Amino acid sequence: MPLAALKAVEVDYAAKSALGPLDLALLAGETVALVGPSGSGKSTALRLLAGLEQPTRGKVSRRVSKGETAVVFQAPTLMPWADALTNVALPLRLSGVSKPEARARAAEALARAGLKGCEKLKPAALSGGMAMRVSLARALSVEPRLLLLDEPFAALDEIVRRELADDVQALWSRTRPAMLFVTHNVEEAVYMASRVIVLTPGPGRIAREIEVDGPLPRPPLFRAKPAFRQTVEQVSAFLAAAVEDGRFGQGGES
Numbered sequence: 614m615p616l617a618a619l620k621a622v623e624v625d626y627a628a629k630s631a632l633g634p635l636d637l638a639l640l641a642g643e644t645v646a647l648v649g650p651s652g653s654g655k656s657t658a659l660r661l662l663a664g665l666e667q668p669t670r671g672k673v674s675r676r677v678s679k680g681e682t683a684v685v686f687q688a689p690t691l692m693p694w695a696d697a698l699t700n701v702a703l704p705l706r707l708s709g710v711s712k713p714e715a716r717a718r719a720a721e722a723l724a725r726a727g728l729k730g731c732e733k734l735k736p737a738a739l740s741g742g743m744a745m746r747v748s749l750a751r752a753l754s755v756e757p758r759l760l761l762l763d764e765p766f767a768a769l770d771e772i773v774r775r776e777l778a779d780d781v782q783a784l785w786s787r788t789r790p791a792m793l794f795v796t797h798n799v800e801e802a803v804y805m806a807s808r809v810i811v812l813t814p815g816p817g818r819i820a821r822e823i824e825v826d827g828p829l830p831r832p833p834l835f836r837a838k839p840a841f842r843q844t845v846e847q848v849s850a851f852l853a854a855a856v857e858d859g860r861f862g863q864g865g866e867s
Contacts, residue, residue, distance in 0.1 A: 614676060615638035615640050615674070616758060616791045617638075617639050617662045617675045617676070617677065617759055618636075618638040619635055619636060619637045619638075619661055619662065619668075620636055620671055620672040620673075620674065621635075621670070621671040621672070622635050622636075622661060622668040622670065622671030622672065622673060623635075623668060623669050623670040623816070624654065624657050624661070624669050624816075625669040630815070630816035631654050631815055631817075632657045632817045633654070633668075633816055634818065635654070635658060635671075635818060636819070637658060637662075637819070639791040640791060641758070641791055642789045642790070642791060643792070643807060643808065644785070644806040644829060645792070645808045645809075646793075646794045646795075646796060646802035646803070646806035646808070646809045646810070647659070647794070647796075648796060648809060648810070648811055648812070649811060649812030649813065649820075649852070649855070650814050650855075650856050651797070652815040653813060653814055653817035654812065654815055654816060654817030655795045655812060655817065656764075657817075658795075658812075659761050659763050661673050662675075662793060663682055663684050663759075664682065677758045677759045680708050680755065681755075681757055681758040682757055682758075682759045683704075683753065683759070683760050683761070683790075684762075684763065685745075685748050685749060685761070685765045686748075686763050687763060687765060688768075689744040689748035690748065691736040691751075693735065693736050693737065694735070695735065696732060696733045696734060696735050697723060697728065697731055697732055697733070697734050697750075698716060698720060698723065698732035698733065699719075700747055700751055701722050701750045701751040701754050702715040702716050702718070702719035702754070704751060704752075704754065705718055705754055705755060719732075719750070722754040723746075723747070723750050725753075726746040726747070726750040726753075726780060727780060728750065731743065741768060742769055742776070745765055748765070749765070756790075757788075757790050758790050758791065759791050759792075760790040760791070760792040761792075761795075762792070764796055765781075766798075767797070774798075778801065778805060779830070779831070781805070782829060782831060785830070786829070786830050794806055799848050799849045800845050802848065803844050803848060804831060804835070804836060808822060809844075809848050810822050811848060811855055812855070820851060820854070820855035821855070823844065823847060825844055826840055826844075
């Protein structure tokens with residue numbers, strides 16, 4: 614049984630179809646990446662799985678509570694007046710954890726995210742990569758069963774993106790929640806997930822699903838392996854074909 618699933622879902626905005634019909638299921642412990650052109654409904658699908666939005670048609674099923682779901686967005690969405698420790702402790706406090714325990718667990722989560730010694734820093738004093746690590750630590754401090762990441766590295770440079778990709782996998786490996794990773798970056802999708810789903814231009818439908826061979830977390834130099842490069846090229850080709858079909862009305866509006 615999937616932890617969260619979309620069944621024949623469709624979403625309309627202002628009488629225009631934005632997504633679907635779409636079927637998507639996330640199983641416990643699996644990692645899935647969702648790629649597609651702008652406007653294909655990737656973020657909409659993520660919000661449906663998170664329980665943050667309801668479909669116009671179709672069904673969303675979730676076997677996890679909101680307290681077992683963590684969402685990380687492109688912007689870290691940290692409280693600007695609070696330090697890193699307080700930001701990470703917030704969801705724990707909201708779930709009823711005592712203040713001393715919440716702060717201890719938040720400190721541990723920050724240390725796992727590579728931010729030991731940064732507990733008292735406020736968001737204004739953090740670099741973009743550090744702020745995203747705080748956001749990830751906050752999401753994972755509650756040990757979610759479902760982890761949803763909506764283009765979390767989009768605003769970061771390539772070096773930081775690669776570092777954070779490894780950090781996310783290391784953090785994921787501790788409790789192995791079901792994870793959906795939304796991105797525009799094909800190489801990032803193949804690196805982060807064991808299954809890559811390519812969406813058509815909006816209204817987004819599944820054009821292809823590609824299995825990615827290799828262990829998670831990824832070993833050193835995984836990106837240099839021929840199998841990785843071949844999968845990246847395969848996904849890129851499917852994405853280009855989906856976009857081309859969309860231009861001629863075969864995969865939805867472009």
